[in-house]
Amino acid sequence: MSENGRKPTVVVVDNNVAELKQIKAFLETEAEFDVQTFTDPAESERFFASHPVDVAISDCRIGKTAGLQVLKRLKEVQPESSRVLLTGCIDVTIAVEAINEVALFQYLQKPWDDEQLLLAVRSAAERSRLLRELREKIEQLDSAHLTLKTAQQRLIHAFL
DSSP, X not given: OOGGGOOOEEEEEOSOHHHHHHHHHHHHHHSOOEEEEEXXXXXXXXXXXXXXXXXXXXXXXXXXEEHHHHHHHHHHHOTTSEEEEEESOOOHHHHXXXXXXXXXXXXXXXXXXXXXXXXXXXXXXXXXXXXXXXXXXXXXXXXHHHXXXXXXXXXXXXXX
């Protein structure tokens, strides 16, 4: 389970419906994930604009749209999410772009190994959970620091 007792959410974006069904069935059977699948990149982007996403898995080519665009958008909206490229494209340029521009967590080749995919998704979900917890702790510390600073200023003014 993720924070707040919810299952980690995994979004999978690919234009291959059979692969989407296979990944969804595997991840939901092997682990407690809420798996959302999309063939339309715009639909996936609308989903993660309003839902927390722990892990996003995308192919590099989805129809005429670059799958990297989906992962870039997720990075903008939810920087703590983990992004995985699962592709049959063997293109070093795409891999480098994904690593540099998308802050890719994992690059996996199709056809994938189920155990490798499961390990990557579990690790990615844990990374996302830890990053969200860290962000929350930093926000709490910032708030406490501001409260202490305000109290300190009141004390200084009280004694002047």
